[in-house]
Amino acid sequence: MAQKPSIPKGTRDFTPSEVVKRNYIFDVVKRHFQTFGFQPIETPSFENSETLMGKYGDEGDRLIFKILNSGDFLNKVNDELYSLKDSNKITSSISEKALRYDLTVPFARYVVMHQNELDFPFKRYQIQPVWRADRPQKGRFREFYQCDADVVGSDSLLQEVELIQLYDTVFTELKLDGVTIKLNNRKILAGIAEVIGAKDLLIDFTVALDKLDKIGEDGVKKEMLSKGISEFAIEKAAPLFNLKGSNTDQLDALDALLENSKEGKKGVDELRFIMETIVSLGMQSAKLVIDVTLARGLNYYTGAIFEVAAPKGVSMGSIGGGGRYDDLTGIFGLKDVSGVGISFGLDRIYLVLEELNLFPEAIDRSLEVLCLNFGTKEGLAALKLTTVLRKHGIKADIYPSEAKLNKQFKYANNRNVPYVILLGEEELNNSSFVVKNMQNGEQKTYSLSDTQQFIDSL
RNA sequence: GUGGUUGUAGCUCAGCUGGUUAGAGCGCUGGAUUGUGGUUCCAGAGGUCGCCGGUUCGAACCCGGUCUUCCACCCCA
Numbered sequence: 001m002a003q004k005p006s007i008p009k010g011t012r013d014f015t016p017s018e019v020v021k022r023n024y025i026f027d028v029v030k031r032h033f034q035t036f037g038f039q040p041i042e043t044p045s046f047e048n049s050e051t052l053m054g055k056y057g058d059e060g061d062r063l064i065f066k067i068l069n070s071g072d073f074l075n076k077v078n079d080e081l082y083s084l085k086d087s088n089k090i091t092s093s094i095s096e097k098a099l100r101y102d103l104t105v106p107f108a109r110y111v112v113m114h115q116n117e118l119d120f121p122f123k124r125y126q127i128q129p130v131w132r133a134d135r136p137q138k139g140r141f142r143e144f145y146q147c148d149a150d151v152v153g154s155d156s157l158l159q160e161v162e163l164i165q166l167y168d169t170v171f172t173e174l175k176l177d178g179v180t181i182k183l184n185n186r187k188i189l190a191g192i193a194e195v196i197g198a199k200d201l202l203i204d205f206t207v208a209l210d211k212l213d214k215i216g217e218d219g220v221k222k223e224m225l226s227k228g229i230s231e232f233a234i235e236k237a238a239p240l241f242n243l244k245g246s247n248t249d250q251l252d253a254l255d256a257l258l259e260n261s262k263e264g265k266k267g268v269d270e271l272r273f274i275m276e277t278i279v280s281l282g283m284q285s286a287k288l289v290i291d292v293t294l295a296r297g298l299n300y301y302t303g304a305i306f307e308v309a310a311p312k313g314v315s316m317g318s319i320g321g322g323g324r325y326d327d328l329t330g331i332f333g334l335k336d337v338s339g340v341g342i343s344f345g346l347d348r349i350y351l352v353l354e355e356l357n358l359f360p361e362a363i364d365r366s367l368e369v370l371c372l373n374f375g376t377k378e379g380l381a382a383l384k385l386t387t388v389l390r391k392h393g394i395k396a397d398i399y400p401s402e403a404k405l406n407k408q409f410k411y412a413n414n415r416n417v418p419y420v421i422l423l424g425e426e427e428l429n430n431s432s433f434v435v436k437n438m439q440n441g442e443q444k445t446y447s448l449s450d451t452q453q454f455i456d457s458l
Numbered sequence: 459g460u461g462g463u464u465g466u467a468g469c470u471c472a473g474c475u476g477g478u479u480a481g482a483g484c485g486c487u488g489g490a491u492u493g494u495g496g497u498u499c500c501a502g503a504g505g506u507c508g509c510c511g512g513u514u515c516g517a518a519c520c521c522g523g524u525c526u527u528c529c530a531c532c533c534c535a
Contacts, residue, residue: 006508009526059533062459102535130535135459137529146535207533308535318535345535374493409495424493438495 010134010142017364022350024363026127028173029147029344033125036166038149041124043106049098055105055331057299063132066095099131103148104300104328104341111152111339112332120153120337127346139316139348148322150341152329157270160304160324161277163342164288167308167320170344172284175358178311179286179319184294185271186301186323188254191264192240195257196233205229206295209240213293217241240292247275247290254292270303302326306342310352319348362416368458369396370417372408374424381448382423385433388451394458412438419458 007013014022033040046067053061073094074082081090100106103126111118127147134142149166151159164181171179189209193202204227208220215223220241224234239257243250251272258264271290278288294307303324310316322342329337353359369389371382382398389396399408412420422434422443431448446454 006526057533059459063533132534134534135532136527140534144535321535343535348535372494405493406491406495411495413495420495422493426493434493436494441495443494 008142010136010140012141012143016366018350020364020366021353021359022346024359025174025346025349025353026147029170029346030125030127032166032170032173033147033149036123036149036162036169038123038125041107041110041126042128043100043103043110043126045129046097046099047106047109049092049096051109052098052101052105055300056101060101063134064101065099065131065133066091067097067099069094069096100128101132102130103128103146103343104150104325107148107150107152107341108328108339109332111337112329112334115334118153121151121159122153123149123151125149139351141347145346147344147346148341149343150339152337152339155326155338157273157304158277159340160270160274161281163306163322163340164274164278165281165283167306167342168283168286171286171308174349174353176311176349176353176356177285180309180311181286181288182291182294182307182309183271183274183288184291184305185267185303186305187263187267187303188258188271188292189267189295191258191261191267192237194261195264196229196236198229198233201227201229203299205237209293210295212241243292247288250290250292251275267303274304300325300328304340310348311356314352314355316348316352316355319345319352321345365395365416365418367395367397367415367417369394369419369421370408370412370415371396371398371421371423372405372412373399373402374422375402378423378425378428381428382421382433385421385423385448385451389455392455394455 030040049064049066052064056064069076077090077093081093084090107124107126111122125148127145129143129145131143134140136142149163151163164183167179167181189206190199190202193199193205198205205224208223208227208229211223212220221234225231239253243253245253251268254268254271255265258268275288275290291307294305301323303326305323306321307318308320310319320343322340324338324340326338327335328339329335369386371386373379373382379398379402386396386398399411409420418438420436420438422436427433427445432445433448433454434443434445435454436443444457
């Protein structure tokens with residue numbers, strides 16, 4: 001019985017046109033990763049579970065795809081554990097491997113394992129798929145690509161500055177105008193939590209704060225209260241909810257708010273340095289704004305936090321993000337290696353470019369010239385001509401069988417071929433070929449002994 | 459993981475309170491046109507109505523389950 005074919009939830013097939021467009025984005029991103037001095041690495045699609053588990057919080061652990069052990073794995077579980085039917089506890093006994101959830105943690109593992117071969121600061125880029133057992137939504141898949149650039153082994157803030165320039169360069173090249181790079185600093189958030197006396201609830205505080213533009217001031221306060229943050233503390237943090245004005249105005253306000261927090265002050269200073277340096281360097285097309293409510297991202301960030309928002313009017317979550325993490329390699333035994341990195345969300349950038357119609361024209365043109373087939377003898381001559389064109393790097397093909405011209409032309413039309421070559425009995429007799437321009441219908445005759453004339457006209 | 463939503467021809471979608479043989483546009487195939495596509499005209503093919511079960515004399519339509527789509531939450535690229 002034939003079964004109806006299907007693919008798992010949250011995964012996709014890509015058509016030729018989609019692959020070409022995705023490659024276009026990959027190529028731009030990759031090219032600029034390289035011009036900024038990053039080197040490529042790749043890591044396995046699955047890692048040992050202990051490498052990944054516990055690095056992304058409880059929520060993250062739930063979203064990691066676990067790989068079942070091979071063999072009779074259930075038989076190896078001890079009876080007591082089995083009878084408890086506790087999925088979380090039994091997982092580690094039946095699964096030792098898991099699909100990678102992002103590229104940053106595997107990179108940290110890579111740096112630790114290869115520390116003696118690397119020259120620090122080590123700048124690496126990595127473009128590979130990652131998997132999350134999430135519930136799919138628009139722009140949210142269970143298999144998707146991340147394009148990451150990270151620097152480890154340097155705590156210079158110039159790295160942050162360069163990464164912002166890298167974002168700006170890539171989005172400018174993609175013609176994606178009006179992208180906003182949001183910038184915040186974990187130290188500021190920690191400082192605020194300290195100042196208002198909610199140091200232990202930093203994560204809950206930031207997660208709630210992050211929702212400000214979504215659920216509003218009242219919604220944020222409500223959530224903070226429900227997480228156990230006191231009314232007094234929330235009132236103290238109130239200036240945050242209305243932080244407006246220019247970047248420098250906001251920095252000054254933060255300075256005042258954080259005057260009793262050493263860590264918070266440091267965060268403001270870092271932010272100020274990055275902002276001022278970027279201002280003096282200038283940006284090509286992106287906007288850089290401070291957003292103290294920006295808190296998303298993973299728990300391992302310790303300094304700068306980036307998030308890239310699509311141009312206004314496009315409904316899409318963030319199309320990139322990143323930040324500085326001072327001790328990611330520490331969990332694998334390598335201390336005092338600071339890292340900072342950014343990620344491009346390829347799948348979402350694709351959706352945005354598609355929506356705004358920003359892919360180059362004719363990008364998915366897979367064929368420039370199609371030779372029609374008029375029979376055995378004529379077909380052979382056409383194939384010779386096709387071979388010459390191909391040697392000149394022209395995407396050329398010959399229709400494989402002597403079908404009706406109507407059908408051959410229709411095929412050329414559907415494949416969007418700009419030039420069709422007719423080489424029939426008459427042309428063969430006088431060593432010529434006819435080129436039809438499919439846009440305007442004009443036909444020109446060229447000599448078979450001077451194909452260069454046609455090639456030059458392209 | 460929680461709540462909701464969607465699924466009918468290759469594609470986009472109609473289909474009345476449950477009632478004979480489930481429709482349209484586009485696309486596809488053939489013809490008008492034996493060497494000229496994208497326009498036009500004519501004809502034709504194509505559907506286990508997501509899947510499984512239930513209610514009913516009778517189910518695309520009602521009910522349950524399941525898969526899928528999209529949305530909100532959680533979280534995130």
